[in-house]
Amino acid sequence: GAGVSQSPSNKVTEKGKDVELRCDPISGHTALYWYRQSLGQGLEFLIYFQGNSAPDKSGLPSDRFSAERTGGSVSTLTIQRTQQEDSAVYLCASSGGSGGANVLTFGAGSRLTVL
Amino acid sequence: GENVEQHPSTLSVQEGDSAVIKCTYSDSASNYFPWYKQELGKRPQLIIDIRSNVGEKKDQRIAVTLNKTAKHFSLHITETQPEDSAVYFCAARNTGRRALTFGSGTRLQVQP
Numbered sequence: 273g274a275g276v277s278q279s280p281s282n283k284v285t286e287k288g289k290d291v292e293l294r295c296d297p298i299s300g301h302t303a304l305y306w307y308r309q310s311l312g313q314g315l316e317f318l319i320y321f322q323g324n325s326a327p328d329k330s331g332l333p334s335d336r337f338s339a340e341r342t343g344g345s346v347s348t349l350t351i352q353r354t355q356q357e358d359s360a361v362y363l364c365a366s367s368g369g370s371g372g373a374n375v376l377t378f379g380a381g382s383r384l385t386v387l
Numbered sequence: 388g389e390n391v392e393q394h395p396s397t398l399s400v401q402e403g404d405s406a407v408i409k410c411t412y413s414d415s416a417s418n419y420f421p422w423y424k425q426e427l428g429k430r431p432q433l434i435i436d437i438r439s440n441v442g443e444k445k446d447q448r449i450a451v452t453l454n455k456t457a458k459h460f461s462l463h464i465t466e467t468q469p470e471d472s473a474v475y476f477c478a479a480r481n482t483g484r485r486a487l488t489f490g491s492g493t494r495l496q497v498q499p
Contacts, residue, residue, distance in 0.1 A: 322485055378430040
């Protein structure tokens, strides 16, 4: 596609529920990243996928968080048993192709609110 | 792992003045240092980057300097304009890790 697409754009859920956030990267980009941005805060790294290599999961804050990337394209970030502190904007980015391996193109984000 | 510290957290300047944002990093193996700009309600976008074999890079009104010995790098914006108002993030990455580590961001407000 023309850009990185994320869905849903907004998600309100109750504490304890599971949520899934989806990211569709730019076609041809081999690298995909998930970051979390809490209100007024910086970009916290969560997980990174590169081609067929094992993902770098070092940023996942707890075992309630997991992510997968199917067929080297679409990625899903799953948060189980959501807590109020999970409320944030979850940003996906991809890189590679003609844009170069270094330049991250971000999606618009999924705003998660846990009540 | 890498730790990137950024300051100031907020910066207000008059239109036409210069703005400087500074970052320090902890991992001496880091070799790539980009800056991203995030306008209100929008996604972050790359504005300039520098590699460790270069001390300074300039693109029109913005420039970035890198001091590898001191492990710090800075963003300089000259002749600021209201449209420069945004949150700016510095980041660092080392050769062994693809994911960028971001600073906490600087909210720049340019007063007309």
